[in-house]
Amino acid sequence: MNITLTVNRKIHHLDVEPRVLLADVLRETLGLTGTKIGCDTGHCGSCVVMLNGRSLKSCTALAVQADGATIGTVEGLADNGKLNNLQEGFWERHGTQCGFCTSGMLMSLTDMLQRNPTPDEAEIRRWLEGNLCRCTGYQNVVSAAQYAIEKTQSPARMITDTPAKEIFQNRVRLLLSGDAERLVDEHYHDDAVLVGFDFTVRGKDALRKHFRNFFKWVKIEEVLSTDKFTETEDSYFYEATVRTNSGVSRVFDAYYMRDQKIVYHFTGMIK
Numbered sequence: 001m002n003i004t005l006t007v008n009r010k011i012h013h014l015d016v017e018p019r020v021l022l023a024d025v026l027r028e029t030l031g032l033t034g035t036k037i038g039c040d041t042g043h044c045g046s047c048v049v050m051l052n053g054r055s056l057k058s059c060t061a062l063a064v065q066a067d068g069a070t071i072g073t074v075e076g077l078a079d080n081g082k083l084n085n086l087q088e089g090f091w092e093r094h095g096t097q098c099g100f101c102t103s104g105m106l107m108s109l110t111d112m113l114q115r116n117p118t119p120d121e122a123e124i125r126r127w128l129e130g131n132l133c134r135c136t137g138y139q140n141v142v143s144a145a146q147y148a149i150e151k152t153q154s155p156a157r158m159i160t161d162t163p164a165k166e167i168f169q170n171r172v173r174l175l176l177s178g179d180a181e182r183l184v185d186e187h188y189h190d191d192a193v194l195v196g197f198d199f200t201v202r203g204k205d206a207l208r209k210h211f212r213n214f215f216k217w218v219k220i221e222e223v224l225s226t227d228k229f230t231e232t233e234d235s236y237f238y239e240a241t242v243r244t245n246s247g248v249s250r251v252f253d254a255y256y257m258r259d260q261k262i263v264y265h266f267t268g269m270i271k
């Protein structure tokens, strides 16, 4: 039978046997072997994919039943080769061992996060009930999901596990709200210096005026990612990708701190 599947945003016109399983078509016809087959009873969850936006055990559906559907597999989760937050969580929190169950878990948790971006631990565990792991167990998988939730919810798109990251995240909140007064009062010393490519601002009054003007022209809408963050005892540096009212930009800043407030700040933004 002729069917059409849109898999990971690519359209496929296929001629399949009526009795062939969706899991087999994904793996054997399309070569998407990230989807695993770990049982023949529909219990293990290794074969979970997204079908029209909802998770499904692909060994429980015939390919012909999916005719016209939009399907997502684990191969489609990364964005231009960059792991998404959930995949990164599995990496950072050691949520995988042999990896056989991992793609199914990723897809089940993807469905969960689409329906509820801030599930608690009990809900995460409920979503994993249909996914069996024979070697790692579930604790680190839950932790991986929590990593993804924290990072996605963070206005700076990061895990805030150091004092400097906490300061930076608070700063991002004020940048997003365009609050020049609090930004300066809470983050700069009286004698702080801000240096850009073609300007220097010195002292709190001048800084307030600078940020008020800046926010008149530039609305920072979202931090898309904090791509680099390095810190020492008295300094930190970051690079981030942000969306503003005039498009997507790269920003980078270096801060020298005294008593957790900025004394010297170098800033740059490039399109």
Ligand code: FES
Residues within 6 Å of the ligand: 036, 037, 038, 039, 040, 041, 042, 043, 044, 045, 046, 047, 048, 057, 058, 059, 060
């Ligand atoms: Fe085990 Fe599908 S292969 S549930």
Ligand code: FES
Residues within 6 Å of the ligand: 095, 096, 097, 098, 099, 100, 101, 102, 132, 133, 134, 135, 136, 137
């Ligand atoms: Fe081996 Fe889960 S990591 S089965």
